[in-house]
Amino acid sequence: MGKIARCSIKEKPSMKTAAVYVIGIIFGINALVMLSNMLPPLWGGIVSIGIIILTVLLTSYLINRKLAEYIYSIIDDDFLVFKKIGSREKLMLKVKLRDITEITPLKEDREKREKKVKRTYMFSCKLKGKGLYVGKFQEGKHKYRFIIQPNEGFLKALRREIKAQQMKEQSINGEA
Numbered sequence: 001m002g003k004i005a006r007c008s009i010k011e012k013p014s015m016k017t018a019a020v021y022v023i024g025i026i027f028g029i030n031a032l033v034m035l036s037n038m039l040p041p042l043w044g045g046i047v048s049i050g051i052i053i054l055t056v057l058l059t060s061y062l063i064n065r066k067l068a069e070y071i072y073s074i075i076d077d078d079f080l081v082f083k084k085i086g087s088r089e090k091l092m093l094k095v096k097l098r099d100i101t102e103i104t105p106l107k108e109d110r111e112k113r114e115k116k117v118k119r120t121y122m123f124s125c126k127l128k129g130k131g132l133y134v135g136k137f138q139e140g141k142h143k144y145r146f147i148i149q150p151n152e153g154f155l156k157a158l159r160r161e162i163k164a165q166q167m168k169e170q171s172i173n174g175e176a
Contacts, residue, residue, distance in 0.1 A: 007154035010069035011125035025058055070123045074161050081123045097165040099137045106132040118142040124149035
């Protein structure tokens with residue numbers, strides 16, 4: 001096993017904040033259910049389905065943005081992203097470093113609204129603000145993006161390893 005670098009990102013809400021989230025969601029859903037019970041049966045059923053969908057979306061948001069921990073790793077010539085919830089860790093992305101074309105701050109990303117990218121993967125605890133970076137890579141004919149929130153040390157290591165892998169690739173292709 002070769003070079004290893006690792007960075008872990010987790011939003012750490014205080015107990016007060018977490019309690020406010022949970023209690024707010026419970027009271028909000030309860031209020032919506034009480035209101036839906038006052039509607040005629042047909043409309044009540046439709047609103048109930050909407051409440052279920054809203055509950056799923058809120059739960060997904062809480063899990064993916066507030067409770068999840070994202071772990072970025074460089075192992076040999078691979079960039080790996082893991083998502084950890086509780087004690088369970090799942091591999092979310094594996095990309096060869098030589099396939100990554102650039103890492104730029106999210107606010108400087110030119111392809112943000114363009115349709116040139118097939119998919120954008122979100123691997124950060126926040127969706128806006130400082131410290132977010134976009135990585136771009138290509139698999140086959142399709143371009144992909146990933147959004148990460150690395151610390152400065154890991155970002156430097158990632159850029160250095162990408163450059164080293166690309167130079168290694170160029171020297172191999174140049175000799176052939």
